[in-house]
Amino acid sequence: MESSIVFTISRLSLSPSSKPQALPFQPWKHRTPPPQPPTRVHCHKMYVPGHGASPEKTAAKHLHHFFNFVAVKIVAAQLQSYNPEAYEELMEFVERHPLNDGDKFCADLMRESSRHQKLALRIMEVRSAYCKEDFEWDNLKKVASKMMDESNTRLLRNYIMETSCLDKVK
């Protein structure tokens, strides 16, 4: 059983007025220095345009919904063993309500019935504990960095193999 968690983020909203503040990659075609204030001297980070919220906040928002999803799984697994009735109620609710918006899911669950309200409170407690205690944040960074290296290597390798084959055919 698969579920889609949809995260909507603004897409390349580069308004004409947005000013790139750093060009650390291959700055060919050098022009005369543009008439910009020298504020970028002390910032070594790449300029991310068009983000109303910081990238960190956007990422945290995505993770927020993910933690809610994980909390529902945790609570469901706990209930399955010692409270089958509550488990069935939760699963029936999950079937009817998408998990892509964690807060809306909890708000709806809370208003379904007094029994569902208890489930919602428990999910909220679990998602908070999971976010603050159980989730391995350091590991997340390691896994993401490793994934990035592997993906870049795989993309390049596949491309080189593909073009090499084409050359041979020619």
Next chain:
Amino acid sequence: MESSIVFTISRLSLSPSSKPQALPFQPWKHRTPPPQPPTRVHCHKMYVPGHGASPEKTAAKHLHHFFNFVAVKIVAAQLQSYNPEAYEELMEFVERHPLNDGDKFCADLMRESSRHQKLALRIMEVRSAYCKEDFEWDNLKKVASKMMDESNTRLLRNYIMETSCLDKVK
């Protein structure tokens, strides 16, 4: 302009054989100790069932696509100021190709033309640098924790206000 980044994750795949290993929340209805091996004694984490990959790996996968999206924004902003032709080409490609799968986006971009290939290599370089150097991982944890507290408080406050109003009407 809005774009949906769709992350598909398995949904509550609780097989009957899955064994909840920790019940840290309100363990009412205590039964006699189940005949399980005492392996859970040393694990204080909540049991997350049905995850083929670890939650950290699933979250890293989501972030991987997000970093690709951010890299496209960064590169586009850089090009906009000193290479308008390349900027136009990139934006035209973005219009035709979704950004929900970062690796597929780069693979397709690489195969579009030799000019697009250079753009793809640059995006791959930027997304790697962004993930490892620019993205504020410590801040991500702080923002996510704060967001969790605020969301839970807001959900409870709204519910209490709603039910209080209903009581007054009665």
